[in-house]
Amino acid sequence: xxxxxxxxxxxxxxxxxxxxxxxxxxxxxxxxxxxxxxxxxxxxxxxxxxxxxxxxxxxxxxxxxxxxxxxxxxxxxxxxxxxxxxxxxxxxxxxxxxxxxxxxxxxxxxxxxxxxxxxxxxxxxxxxxxxxxxxxxxxxxxxxxxxxxxxxxxxxxxxxxxxxxxxxxxxxxxxxxxxxxxxxxxxxxxxxxxxxxxxxxxxxxxxxxxxxxxxxxxxxxxxxxxxxxxxxxxxxxxxxxxxxxxxxxxxxxxxxxxxxxxxxxxxxxxxxxxxxxxxxxxxxxxxxxxxxxxxxxxxxxxxxxxxxxxxxxxxxxxxxxxxxxxxxxxxxxxxxxxxxxx
Amino acid sequence: xxxxxxxxxxxxxxxxxxxxxxxxxxxxxxxxxxxxxxxxxxxxxxxxxxxxxxxxxxxxxxxxxxxxxxxxxxxxxxxxxxxxxxxxxxxxxxxxxxxxxxxxxxxxxxxxxxxxxxxxxxxxxxxxxxxxxxxxxxxxxxxxxxxxxxxxxxxxxxxxxxxxxxxxxxxxxxxxxxxxxxxxxxxxxxxxxxxxxxxxxxxxxxxxxxxxxxxxxxxxxxxxxxxxxxxxxxxxxxxxxxxxxxxxxxxxxxxxxxxxxxxxxxxxxxxxxxxxxxxxxxxxxxxxxxxxxxxxxxxxxxxxxxxxxxxxxxxxxxxxxxxxxxxxxxxxxxxxxxx
Numbered sequence: 001x002x003x004x005x006x007x008x009x010x011x012x013x014x015x016x017x018x019x020x021x022x023x024x025x026x027x028x029x030x031x032x033x034x035x036x037x038x039x040x041x042x043x044x045x046x047x048x049x050x051x052x053x054x055x056x057x058x059x060x061x062x063x064x065x066x067x068x069x070x071x072x073x074x075x076x077x078x079x080x081x082x083x084x085x086x087x088x089x090x091x092x093x094x095x096x097x098x099x100x101x102x103x104x105x106x107x108x109x110x111x112x113x114x115x116x117x118x119x120x121x122x123x124x125x126x127x128x129x130x131x132x133x134x135x136x137x138x139x140x141x142x143x144x145x146x147x148x149x150x151x152x153x154x155x156x157x158x159x160x161x162x163x164x165x166x167x168x169x170x171x172x173x174x175x176x177x178x179x180x181x182x183x184x185x186x187x188x189x190x191x192x193x194x195x196x197x198x199x200x201x202x203x204x205x206x207x208x209x210x211x212x213x214x215x216x217x218x219x220x221x222x223x224x225x226x227x228x229x230x231x232x233x234x235x236x237x238x239x240x241x242x243x244x245x246x247x248x249x250x251x252x253x254x255x256x257x258x259x260x261x262x263x264x265x266x267x268x269x270x271x272x273x274x275x276x277x278x279x280x281x282x283x284x285x286x287x288x289x290x291x292x293x294x295x296x297x298x299x300x301x302x303x304x305x306x307x308x309x310x311x312x313x314x315x316x317x318x319x320x321x322x323x324x325x326x327x328x329x330x331x332x333x334x335x336x337x338x339x340x341x342x
Numbered sequence: 343x344x345x346x347x348x349x350x351x352x353x354x355x356x357x358x359x360x361x362x363x364x365x366x367x368x369x370x371x372x373x374x375x376x377x378x379x380x381x382x383x384x385x386x387x388x389x390x391x392x393x394x395x396x397x398x399x400x401x402x403x404x405x406x407x408x409x410x411x412x413x414x415x416x417x418x419x420x421x422x423x424x425x426x427x428x429x430x431x432x433x434x435x436x437x438x439x440x441x442x443x444x445x446x447x448x449x450x451x452x453x454x455x456x457x458x459x460x461x462x463x464x465x466x467x468x469x470x471x472x473x474x475x476x477x478x479x480x481x482x483x484x485x486x487x488x489x490x491x492x493x494x495x496x497x498x499x500x501x502x503x504x505x506x507x508x509x510x511x512x513x514x515x516x517x518x519x520x521x522x523x524x525x526x527x528x529x530x531x532x533x534x535x536x537x538x539x540x541x542x543x544x545x546x547x548x549x550x551x552x553x554x555x556x557x558x559x560x561x562x563x564x565x566x567x568x569x570x571x572x573x574x575x576x577x578x579x580x581x582x583x584x585x586x587x588x589x590x591x592x593x594x595x596x597x598x599x600x601x602x603x604x605x606x607x608x609x610x611x612x613x614x615x616x617x618x619x620x621x622x623x624x625x626x627x628x629x630x631x632x633x634x635x636x637x638x639x640x641x642x643x644x645x646x647x648x649x650x651x652x653x654x655x656x657x658x659x660x661x662x663x664x665x666x667x668x669x670x671x672x673x674x675x676x677x678x679x680x681x
Contacts, residue, residue: 081462133651135647138643138647139647149633276460277460311470313474314474323457
């Protein structure tokens, strides 16, 4: 269905494409607008919202989710989904923290090991989906359970304490460059590199092609399986980055670290306007979605609502975001039909 | 294919063989494995999952999915505990909870069937929403002073037998939903929707209404599972049932239901429930930890899709070798085999 409104005529197709581009940009703009308005309202009741300390704290937390959400967005754009990211984040976080605790590797070595582990876990997902032909939702629900099981198995009841890490390791979460937290810089670099790849490379365009119309992509000779495999591998790698950031952010790591994070990651992607049916969406949107969720969590606490409201509000935000998507899509289709009739 | 070949090719037959193997393995591992008391324990611990799996079967056959069931079970538990703590008798509390379940299902159904949103995202949203509501209602506390007559539902057994009451609930539900899916026009329409929604709609199936009905059923059954869970643990908590959706979906797919809809049977899912219960019990008797069980469950989930896929490929490879011969007269029926 998604392709019908892009295709009627060459001219109509181009203008529909422009429309889509504008709307995609509007999603990012509307997220920013909502945040500014809500931020103003929150500041009225809780003035400490608009302080540098608070804003940077929100941004640092959101950066971790944003990095994972960028990886998830790559997978979702290909019309797949990766539910195992939280297990990858948790397993990488524990592996890195425990390695550092045992002094088995130096800091750089442990980080490299963590990223490699994330990549391997992502490649496992890619193999199960592309070679074993298991639908992504089933495959990653399975690997979620497997990776988490391995995490529990390795960790047992052990918890890497804060002072088990090398001195200064967790400072990275608080350090800044010209007033900008390092975490935010990492997230911005990831989004920038990813966006350039998506916009300007053959692989990036193939990602969208596979997601928007797999049959047509196959006819065009696009190696769909390789593209999907690469998307899953990148998602694993970025989950690995998020896992390393997780250790720096929280310091205390156990086998249950990052449980339930997949909800925030997928929510960020959906709220950021990436179509869950694949084929459209931007990484900037996914990252802004993560920032938006972090912002809401922060505002909730400052306004004085209990933490228990967070889950319910996440749920409502997801439902509102997909409903908005559906209505935009419907209106687009109607506009395209009207044009093609003329 | 011969009659024997057809029987061997069926997923349910494979499940029975796997089940027998597991039972032999289990009785080798421990002399307690085949005792009635052990059977009763192993089955009681899985009943909430099993009950939710029955409704999930219909949803997945119709080509949708409901990830929110575990949160609905938690919400049911939280509301039941909240009402009981507020002095509302269970004879009122239980119907209220079931009504909440149906309403939650209705919410899912309206978003999926009426607004036309993907059920994966909608129920991911309500997975968070229902759990959040449970936390708002009950907070972090647990309510545990339920009357013995209520905890009997989860703990107790049918007098004179080792059969837990919750198994009776499961069996009745399995028969009812089995008849609905396999013996009525409603069931046929559910398969039709799962195979080809557009064609079903043009054939006069009221797709929207039927899908909403299925989600209401799923919510209702999840609330029932929440009540049974509360009774078995004799404690109402907002985090009840957390993580159960994975097991529910695993059991359904292990029962031979196709994740893309249109194929699967209730007897298959019932067999899968028993197989998973036996497996978990055998692993526990072999003192394999819960962590490894989660690895086993995840692997099973993936294998339950990989094996039919490759069996199908092997079958079509054999068919290709046989090409040239006239197709067997029962090739139409052959569709019921793994394909």
